[in-house]
Amino acid sequence: MVKKRIDASAEQRILSAAKKIFVAKGMTGARMQDIADAAEINKALLHYYFRSKEKLFETIFKEAVQGFLPRVNQIFESDKTIFEKIEMFCKEYIDQIRKTPYLPIFILNEINQQPEVLVKKMWGNRKPPVNLFFAQVQREIKQGIIKPTHPAQLLMNMLSLCIFPFAARPILEQVSGISKTQFDALMEERKTIIPQLIISSIKK
Amino acid sequence: MVKKRIDASAEQRILSAAKKIFVAKGMTGARMQDIADAAEINKALLHYYFRSKEKLFETIFKEAVQGFLPRVNQIFESDKTIFEKIEMFCKEYIDQIRKTPYLPIFILNEINQQPEVLVKKMWGNRKPPVNLFFAQVQREIKQGIIKPTHPAQLLMNMLSLCIFPFAARPILEQVSGISKTQFDALMEERKTIIPQLIISSIKK
């Protein structure tokens, strides 16, 4: 039961390599050999640590999704106005996606492949505190702070505007002829543009 | 060289089945056997009509993308104000995606898998008339009709708000606990909400 802990342990190297390969090629496109090569270990070790490709994938998928949420949850659970939360959310989210720009399309695609299975595995029993957000929106509507708006529309707008450009990046760059650096600059600008856009649409 | 043209020809049935399977499972996830079954023909016939899986995929992919664009192109090329074009685009686009809601995530994912190859195959030499749109935006900015805005930001906003909800549909439904019918109603509402949102952000 004793494992090497010199350098990164084999298990850790596998996890990191598997994440890289699965995110790049998807569940069906990734091969165990690719992962073994990236981890610089033997293929058989993958099965020693994680019984099967599917188990390994599940581990990676959970990890990927959960690494994506906690900071965002903090914002929703905090004690701020909707306006403040929207602004914090967009800035935080864009910065976070920038670090792992291929994660959104990976998650979206895999969930579309097997929605019931994966959605359950992602959150188990506790979902992100969207209900808190929805409740706050409805409260502030009643208080006359913001215009009547379906909270789901608000959420869709925030997520769409922050995430989609990364998922469509190759198309956008090609179609509109913008460079990598221009794209980065545009995304930086979006950290202020998006909150403005959304807030001005609901502010009374 | 004579082919059966009774009912749908084998070739047509293959194309339709292949589209269904490829869109649902992606290039790597789809199997030729699945496609043959869906088309109710033998696996060998797939190779008779389309030499290989890759060729068949390319055919489907091109068809899928090109079926997605012409109506949209018409709008951009038309002789309207930016405000009118934005409104027409969003309404038209949402209606179109509704008919094939799995197409966006399929296209986004496949392009992320092999960006250079597929982007070229999609448009060959002629890209969608995004440059026309960009030019018009810049013209109307100079004329003082709309606020200074990077045209690419405007395009990203339109595409994001229209497309993303479909790509993230399973997550959105699960996380925010909305039903299929509620989702449909929300998307119908978005046909007017999105243009309002975007136009009010650029109107002087």
Place this chain on the structure above:
DNA sequence: GTCTATAACTCGATAGAC
């Protein structure tokens, strides 16, 4: 724990009869 070798199986592709 880590490796080599190989079993067991899937899948794209082809040969060849009709």
Place this chain on the structure above:
DNA sequence: GTCTATCGAGTTATAGAC
């Protein structure tokens, strides 16, 4: 054109030595 049968490459997974 359409089918059955089968090949051969590639992949997941396991057995067994060290």
